[in-house]
Amino acid sequence: MTTKRALDKKSKAQAAKIAPVEKLPKQAKTGAMKFEYAPSLESTDIVRIEKRNRLFIGGKFIEPSSEAYFTSMNPATGERLADIAEAGDADVDLAVRTARKTYENVWSKMSGRERGRYLFRIARLIQERSRELAVLETLDNGKPIRESRDVDVPLVAAHFFYHAGWADKLNYAFPGQNVSPLGVVGQIIPWNFPLLMAAWKIAPALACGNTVVLKPAETTSLSALLLAQVFQDAGLPDGVVNIVTGAGATGAALVNHPDVDKIAFTGSTDVGKIIARAVAGTKKRLTLELGGKSAHIIFEDAALDQALEGVINGIYFNQGHVCCAGSRLLLEESIAEEFVAKLKKRVAKLRVGNPLDKNTDIGAINSAGELKKIKKLIQLGKDEGGEFFEPTCAIPDKGFYQRPCFFSNVSSSFTLSRVEIFGPVLAVSTFRTSQEAVLKANDTPYGLAAGIWSEKGAKIHKVAGQLKAGVIWANTYNKFDPSAPFGGYNESGWGREGGRHGLSAYLDVR
Amino acid sequence: MRSVSMTDKAGRTLALLVPPVDEVGATERAEFFTKRSIKKESKIHALYLAISMCDLTTLEGADTPGRVRQMCEKARHPVPPDVFQSVAGQKNLPPIPSVAAVCVYPSMVSTAVKALAGSAINVASVATAFPSGQAPLKVKLDDTRFAVSEGANEIDMVINRGAFLSGDYQLVFDEIAATKEACGEAHLKVILETGELGSLDRVRLASEIAMRAGADFIKTSTGKIQPAATLPVTLVMLQAIQDFYMKTGKKIGMKPAGGIRTAKQAIQYLCMVNETMGSDWLTPDLFRFGASAMVNDILKQIFKEATGRYYYDRVFSLD
Amino acid sequence: MAIEKNLHVPKTIKLFINGEFPRTESGRHISLYEHGSQKVFAHVCRASRKDLRNAVAASLAARGEWEKRSAYNRAQILYRMAEMAEGHREEMVSLLTKINAASAGDANQSVDAAIEAFVYYAGFADKFSQVSGCVNPVSGPHHAFTTPEPVGCVAAIFDDNIESILALPIVAATLASVIASGNVVTALLPSNVSAQLAPLAEIFATSDLPKGVVNLLTGHQSELLDHLASHMEVQSICYVGSDRTTQEKLKTLGAENMKRVICFAPDANPTSLDRLAGFVEFKTVWHPIGH
Known part of the structure; x- marks a missing residue:
């Protein structure tokens, strides 16, 4: 299993001279092994469902x-x-x-x-x-x-x-x-x-x-x-x-x-x-x-590997059935290519399948109707000319499943950028300056959430202030807490839930 | 993105672009791998793989040739083959592999080389005034050359943390480059001693410097400083390796060392490698564990899978 | 030769849009009479849909700058309004006494209340976010805080039947409270009191308030209300009045872009936190806490 040492065991001195280890070849000779995760199903014995x-x-x-x-x-x-x-x-x-x-x-x-x-x-x-x-x-x-x-x-x-x-x-x-x-x-x-x-x-x-x-x-x-x-x-x-x-x-x-x-x-x-x-x-x-069509802005000075996880969590959490899903990814042009390459690799690693499998990252779409709607919007995105990426992973033959996917080179005028898909479909486009990022992020009738990734504090605060959205996740995404008010601007809703502000929805305050 | 510029021996300027790291995000992602549930055949597979990736290590002032020889025997046969056969025979489990390497001080290299004659196990030696690295470069290089001449085919060096923390990145780079040269054909693992660096940003920077300067592997820790290897630190180093590979096409190995004691942890690390790097890195050529105590825990898990019993160390030796 | 005593110069009360006093583009007017007489006291512009559109456009253009002003600066400007209102006291008193036959005492009280509203919101502009915002003790390594932000472009609609003597403080308080947090506003003034409210426009015009932050329209509600309530650039409606049909209409028309429709009874306390809180959005910002 390990690298065979081409060491001449008889002579130490000679050993030092004649390259004790072969230069490890590009294809490791032991052969890298594929690591498949066996199904690890959560037992359903604990639940009794009435007919x-x-x-x-x-x-x-x-x-x-x-x-x-x-x-x-x-x-x-x-x-x-x-x-x-x-x-x-x-x-x-x-x-x-x-x-x-x-x-x-x-x-x-x-x-x-x-x-x-x-x-x-x-x-x-x-x-x-x-x-x-x-x-x-x-x-x-x-x-x-x-x-x-x-x-x-x-x-x-x-x-x-x-x-x-x-x-x-x-x-x-x-x-x-x-x-x-x-x-x-x-x-x-x-x-x-x-x-x-x-x-x-x-x-x-x-x-x-x-x-x-x-x-x-x-x-x-x-x-x-x-x-x-x-x-x-x-x-x-x-x-x-x-x-x-x-x-x-x-x-x-x-x-x-x-x-x-x-x-x-x-x-x-x-x-x-x-x-x-x-x-x-x-x-x-x-x-x-x-609803929402929340923007996820990645600046070139962001912690890119963490931003990548934020993007993944932002759009693929709960199959993308999340009102605050970060469904519009806005990349600063200088890092767009690199980021999309990383995104492809990462999306391909997501595990789609039986929701009861503890290793499943993306489960089933909630209903046949929702799946149909998602498929229709994906087709529309292709027709409109977005560059489509979808991994080739297997999905169960029964049930309702959609592989995580994204469109790059998306314009603000595409349907993909405007309507809430409510599925694991991400629309990726680019921007040049923070002003443009804000303009694009706010270019929606919704205003539920937004994400910003930058390691520059002043920029974070400025952009957070300019985004018209009720929840701003800076250098993180999809965080929820009962003490933190949640809710949207504009057509994303009225009022807040959670925290002190959420109480006012259930009280007459005079 | 932070930019640090280095000058290599040929006088060329190397610009290192080091992306920032968000500690909370990295930690969150790293902890994700503790949630993976690896069962049945994939668990056995992972456990065998983990043993084959182990660097069994003894780095004590009290090390003696006797102690080193004993460890080398353990390295060849983590379980006596007959013992394993009697327990696991019915289950048709393959034999337990030997570990990847043993890791000793330079003065113990010749003992280890002799003890491992005829095996596929590498001999790694720490060098460069391990663990502090606080010695003149000449001494560090002599240390390295000595270990290589004794037959070590892997060198685990430490970076100059004093220079790193005072901002003299060029010196850190030069010392690694010089050590690489002194290694000749021996593989160079560069220990960053992440527990002394203070932040994941610096872990990332140190990883970049080490890879640019010629490291074949980057390694978290000496094992003498706490915290040693952690999942977030390993994740950040893996991501640095991934980016380096994307830029240069060169595959650098990773070795978390210290603090990994259980089979469960080993599997978490392997899931991380699998999902961050892909299966290319799931080989002892590119991933190692500096974790001696882990071997017995893995064996116990394998025995458990084979027999259904929770096992004790006494069946395979405490070495 | 002396001019006949009654031959005064009747005032034409113009609209207030984008910091200027234009006549309505429609060339229409409404006549106002002195109390209990057929004597024309003044002409008021009868604003058209186009005037309304211009007013909203002006407020939109002003939004970014006004939002960005520091709360302290907005407070200074609101206090300046109180000072300017004091300067217009005699004019406002005489209007109330002349048109409404209010007693001098009542008229003065009305002016006092208007001035008090400006002072009150001047003092609140830089405090309400401390009062209504907070840091949220979330579980995990994150700093999360919630702050109020202006909702944006507000339409203020005043019931035609607001009692004249109350109109001045109600309108002053409503507009002051809406702009104190950084909103911009287009107001449809009660048509029967437009003349008495005319000095307000002059106060806004001379208080260092950026142009377009406040826009005042006079005219027939029946002509304008639907268009204001359905305008997609308007984020919120402040309705002062108690007519349930109007409220329902505003809410129904406003639903298309999910306008926040906030209603106040004319006799509701003009100076309170409610008035500010109705026209803000709460924004929660999360950031990790790490190295």
Whole structure:
């Protein structure tokens, strides 16, 4: 295995003279070995999935009055995972009335200290059931188990833990002003981070003293229903959180219900606009976390190897199903060629496959529909003349998969630069000066996030100040924390989630 | 990008463009490799590979020919073949390979050369007033030449950290270049002693200087200073090697040394090499571990895979 | 020969766009009468859609520079407005007494409140980001801080029915609060009080405020409101009034580019943090902490 030494063992002196080691040839003679990673599958034994999953209203799992169910698939295999109740208008009405009654009779009468105790208990139970939650999330959503285990679920627990402590300290959040809860909050969340978005919504709402009717996305309802079990186990009073599963019609019923005081929505900008118009004539409060087309700017003085990882994490994390994905890469021209070469090498190393494999970097696209949309946009990018790169790695034959890919030599006028693809597709273009970088970065109706890479502090601060985006990651990307406000400028949404600023979305501050 | 300019022996100016390193990002990336889950046949494969990449090392004031001979035996046969056969026979595991090299002080080189006669194992000698490097250049070069003349075919030198930290990069470069010349045909591993450099930026700069000056390998540490090899330091050195290869087409080897004690760590490093450099570097010709204690832990893991039992050192010797 | 006593020079109240006082390009006007009489007191320009477009364009052009000004500099300019308002006190009092038949006491109080608003926001311009921003104790080796930034180009729309005596302080406070954080604004003034508000334009024009930061339009809301609310370059609407239909319309039209529509009742406290907080975006910046 090792280099054979051509050493004449008989004579030391001679040995020194006659080249003890052959000059190592370019092709090492022992032969470099390919290092394949055997499948390392996370066991699914820990999760029990009900065949039929009912609505969670008033602390109990109940049949939908509509008696309708729809199928939820495992996107990794395309196979049926479970049936989910489809809440109709009457079910949504029951959920809202239950939430109202609970708000009036129980939750609003409870002290902040007591509310906080429940949230702390929930946080702990999530930590204790973390593996189960992670596996279920991966089964239902298709995201790699490494991410659900190391990112989603820990953040879910952290969100409950962080907000638990606010419940009895709200008067310190807005000094000099009076705060009171809003009442019944309707929350509609997307499929890309099903559990995490539920936590982002529920934790602050409860800490602030509201009761909740939550509608998960129709393709990813299961982890929210498992969270409901956690609430039961934590002894959270019945009716504080109610979960109505279903598709767009269920969401619309919630948005339009007259007894809802506030709507919080995370999802596409198109739907956000529909909701904004729907509540325009009402007294309902509204916060929105919508789409993005975030720019990732790499200056020539950046730590390029770390920037490369930032770019990879920025666009390929969670299959690119991330509202703040760094989907537009802007490279300073002087390093563009070198960086694209590095990017190609790196992208080729990403491991696409079974999300339950602990070594999978890129899992399954959440649904056939999303995959179709992504494929269509990739084709459009090719038609528009972008230079396409996609590695040749194998992907499973069943299920919904897209290899990580990127387009270089992209113009700002390409569709690729303008529309949110919501998949592992990166658009790469170049700039010459920091002014031009800022101009290009801001050249979008969105304004959720942006990344800057430079080792020059003054430049970082200047550019960060000029970018019209709610979250700026400088020399890092896709970092989340319950204490750090998150949310967008312009068409990326209204309001912030997380931190002290996120509380104001669930309080009347006077 | 930092630019440092060197003048080589022929009087040519070499401009070294050294990209900055973000410590948090590098650490985050390095830690990613601790999350890889290497199981079953790929684990066995990695463990065998790791043994074959080991430089078994003894660098003590108390080293004696007897001690060195014993270590050389361990290098040839990390497990006595019969013992391994009796345990792993049914599993049809291939024989345990010998290690890549033994690493000793110059005065022990001849002992090691004799002890390893007939084997494929290289003899590496530390030189250049190891571990401090605080000696006149002449002494360092004599040290090197002596080790080579005794039969060492690999030289592990230390860089002049005093010169490096005071900004005299030219001196660091010249000493490496001179040592390379003194090595003749012996392979030169250049120890940066990263634990004394203070930042990953400097690790990157020192790597550049060493490669430009003629290193065949760059190596993290002497093992005498903490921290020794770490994943982030190794990652940054690998990235320097990668960039150097992209620019020059020359493949430089990497040797993390010190602080690597377990099979688990070995696999983490191998995943890092695999995903940062590609499989070209997964050979003892281009990657080594300076990690003596690791061998037994790897053996225990192999025995575990073979038998299903958690094993102890006593079955293969504590050497 | 002495000019007849009643033969005064009726003032034409012009628009205030890009630091200048143009007539409306449409050549239209609205007549204002003295209280309880048919006597024309002044003509006000009846702004057109094109005037509106020009006003928004002027504010956009001013945005970059105003945003970049230090908070201290914005504070100085706002305080200068208070000084200039003091200089215009007699004029404003006489307008209120003449057109609205307000008592001198009430009129003076109204002017006092307007001046107080300028002073209040002058004092807040360089403090509100400390009050509303923060450093976030994130878990991990990162420094993360959150600061308010101006939302951008704001449309201020005042209900036509705002009580005349209240209009002066409300408009002064609203505009001062919006620009204090670095926003630029195009305002649609209540048409029945346009004359009384005319001195405000002169105050803005003479307070070292860069041109275009504040633009004032007079005219018929029915003609202009839809165009302002649907203008894609406008990021936010500040509506002062209590008409629910107008609110719904603004929100519906504004949804196309996700405008932030912030409504204040006319009797809401004109001097408070709310007024500033409504027109900022919070930006969270992360940076690693390493060597």
